[in-house]
Amino acid sequence: MTPAEAAELLAHCAAFDRRTIGEADARAWGRALHDVPLDDDTRGAVAEHYGHTDKWITAAQVREMRTRIRSGRIAAAHPVYDGDPDETGKQFAANWQAQITAAAEGHLPSRTITQAVGAVPSAELRALLPAVGHPVDDETEPQPYVDEATRAEIRATLPGNRAALVELAVDCPNTRCRAARRHLCKSSRGKELRGTVHGQRRDVYAIRHTQCPECGAPPRHPCTTPEPHPARVRAAVADRPVPNRRQLDRLMRTPPAPRETRARHTSGGNPR
Known part of the structure; x- marks a missing residue:
């Protein structure tokens, strides 16, 4: 910046702070800003300064503000x-x-x-995005990895699964549980019983769905004793599916295509 350009810049500053300008001022500012051109960014630095404060601007502040304006454009581009x-x-x-x-x-x-x-x-890929999630006319809808029949078979063989507990077909008469149909029994602490049910619920199911092999009482009729005969209870749960490990291994041996591995950020710690 020459002294003449510095005088022009000082005149721009005077429009804000009403300062007086002399030849010595122009020479001093020209020397301080010898490597800074007089352009729109330099003038914008002065306007930016007086847009936030009424203190007189210095040559160092002009340089700093101009650098900040240009650095912001670089960061945005x-x-x-x-x-x-x-x-x-x-x-x-x-x-x-x-x-x-x-x-x-x-x-x-x-x-x-x-x-x-x-x-x-690409533009071609962006054009296909609206069709994502919609069926394609020329292709059949993709089938699930495990069909419904196979899933039902797996579900029935899982130990502790709801489908394996036939007693869930009736409400639990236990006063501390009162679990509704198709809901697992709960312990006195409110924890679900995954692999079993209360004995009273088992007795109710046996009376409703099984004929007693000992006294001959038909379904929905009680035994000749206050509680159902043990043979009746055993007969009621005899059809409960038994886990078949070999069948599960065969069905689940071929997994679907693996997902893309993603890096997991950890907070460090000593290795175990």
């Missing part, structure tokens, strides 16, 4: 220079600096990092 295999190191540095200067002067538009590195989906 995310300049990326891939380089040329045939260029020299000096040419690479010059081209890289030219791109930084273009971003600082506002010649590069603001963009995200994804856009800067060219990772934006």
